[in-house]
Amino acid sequence: MFPLISPPPQVAASQPLLSPSSSSQPTLSPPQPTLSPTQSPLPVDPDFQPENLCVVLPLSPLNLHPMTTRSKNGISKRKAYSASVQFVASSQPTLMFVLLFLPNSSLKTVLNKLFACHLHYSSPPPSSKGLRKLFEAKREMLQCIFLLSDSGEVMLEKQLTGHRVDRSICAWFWDQIVSQGDSFKQQPVIASPTHYLFQIVREGITFLACTQVEMPPLMGIEFLCRVADVLSDYLEGLNEDVIKDNFVIVYELLDEMIDNGFPLTTEPNILREMIAPPNIVSKMLSVVTGNSSNVSNTLPGATASCVPWRTTDVKYANNEVYVDLVEEMDAIINRDGVLVKCEVYGEVQVNSHITGVPDLTLSFTNPSIMDDVRFHPCVRFRPWESHHILSFVPPDGLFKLMSYRVKKLKSTPIYVKPQITSDDGTCRVNVMVGIRNDPGKMIDSITVQFQLPSCVLSPDLTANHGAVTIFSNKMCTWSIDRIPKDRAPALSGTLMLETGLKRLNVFPTFQVGFRIQGVALSGLQLDKLDLRVVPSRLYKGFRAFTRSGLYEVRS
Known part of the structure; x- marks a missing residue:
């Protein structure tokens, strides 16, 4: 049993300190039993050591931000006293032990501060009870992160915990890729003989994370995606040469983004204040001074703010928000021309350059068509759940406000009709492309790509519009760009098969690409964008853009 600490007793206001009859002589109280130095009125554990007793005052800092919170409305009841006992010889109690003895409201306040710069949440943050279970569980998460080139070379290794992960896991991983091909690269979670592996591939670079404990797989995948996005933003691109030239900055970013296997600071605005992006001046100074570190000596002001995703003291001459x-359209059309699947994955991207701390409200005309929504941490959940309105304090600059999916669409903007016949060792190909549903805007950057079967010896393909390119790996690309008004683009030709093969047994799948400016094919429409604190001369703009995603036509 732990010892209890209670606040000093207070004298009631109605009880007089002196006798009403005499102000010079105090009243005598009955004698109290004296306690020996070894006695105590409180129950005490025999093994209790007084020097290990610490008093924790979970008092939150003063919050002056205009955002309405539960603590400002007096919903959470705070307690002034809390005690913790440490059983190891140390001058300070551990953070874990102190947190387990905090009241529910104080625990949630502390953990919200700790996870203020955390990953995106698709649902409200967990309750205090859930946070306690989180801290009582195993603390070790990701153990190591590797960055691999397209040839399997380990470009960067970041050990995250005391348990070192050997590089032999990368050799095993690459051997599996060589033996199993691209199908192995498409698996985001892999169980090796010794570790669980999480992987994503960006621009030919494989981001590989390792762990030996049970953990949410989406957390590891989402963190790797965030690392790739931050590196691409910092280095203005992502390839093998850029990673090697900016090795120090990449390592410093990983140091700040994850701590002991747990994601920590992932907001680009705060990272830019902590670590300066590379430029010519910084590279020259590092060569002259010999100091290659770009880490700032001061902590960013946003880390102690209620809106850690936004930098402090933002000022602009012109206030703009766009x-x-x-959107990306994914569609599958079978060989009979029937639309099997058609859905749109979309993102709402905001580019904000507004002075101060603006409070924005964005509404849609038809928000009910959106499914699988996912928000930036700046979005307040209650307005969305009640009225489907996005209320948020935006980060400074370009960021992804939310993502969504619109399912079960009925039509596609263009059609692709392939016809393939084969006889006597010769295969005839005819592909036609046209507009099915006119979106009202120009459709450009139209391409049709397909992989020729390995049994094809020599292809001979021509088009009446656009250019046809056949690469050494038998990948055929037909670049159409825009569909002319006077004729429908068509691709035709013959394919010579291997000797002894009379008919084509494997039919290719056609990958279609296109781009439409000014139209959202999902039908989603923005209603209005309001600001509660409107600065002078505010400029607002809206724009829509749709491109093809996984658009397949089977033959």
Whole structure:
């Protein structure tokens, strides 16, 4: 049993300190039993050591931000006293032990501060009870991160915990890729003989994370995606040469983004204040001074703010905010021309350059068509759950406000009709492309790509519009760009098969690409964008853009 600490007793206001009859002579109280130095009125554990007793005052800092919170409305009841006992010889109690003895409201306040710069949440943060279970569980998460080139070379290794992960796991991983091919690269979670592996591939670079404990797989995958996005933003691109030239910055970013296997600071705005992006001046100074570190000596002001995703003291001469709807259409059409699947994955991207701390509200005309929504941490959940309105304090600059999916669409903007017949060792190909549903805007950057079967010896393909390119790996690309008004683009030709093969047994799948400016094919429409604190001369803009995603036509 732990010892209890209670606040000093207070004298009631109605009880007089002196006798009402005499102000010079105090009243005598009955004698109290005296306690020996070894006695105590409180129950004490025999093994209790007084020097290990610490008093924790979970008092939150003063919050002056205009955002309405539960603590400001007096919903959470705070307690002033809390005690913890440490059983190891140390001058300070461990963070874990102190947190387990905090009240529920104080625990949630502390952990919200700790996870303020955490990953995106697709649902509200967990309750205090859930946070306690989180801290009582195993603390070790990701153990190591590797960055591999397209040839399997380990470009960067970052050990995250005391348990070192040997590089032999990378050799095993690459051997599996060589033996199993691209199908192994498409598996985000892999169980090796010794570790669980999480992988993503960006621009030919494989981000590989290792762990030996049970953990949420989406957390590891999402963190790797965030690392790739931050590196691409910092280095203005992502390839093998850029990673090697900026090795120090990449390592410093990983140091700040994850701590002891747990994601820590992942907001680009805060990272830019902590670590300066590379430029010519910084590279020259590092060569002259010999100091290659770009880490700032001061802690960013946003880390102690209620809106850690936004930098402090933002000032602009012109206040602007632009909202973009960026969508990708995924569709599958079978060999009979029937639309099997058609859905749109979209993102709402906001580019904000506003002075101060703006409070924005974005509404949609038809928000009910959106499924699988996922928000930036700046979005307040209650307005969305009640009225489907996005209320948020935006980060400074370009960021992804939310993502969504619109399912079960009925049509596609263009059609692709392939016809393949084969006889006597010769295969005839005819592909036609046209507009099925006119979106009202120009459709450009139209491409049709397909892989020729390995049994094809010599292809001979021509098109009446656009250019046809056949690469050494038998990948055929037909670049159409825009569909002319006077004729429908068509691709035709013959394929010579191997000797002894009369008919084509494997039919190719056609990958279609296109781009449409100014139209959201999902039908989603923005209603209005309001600001509670409107600065002078505010400029607002909306834009839509749609491109093809996984658009397949089977033959």
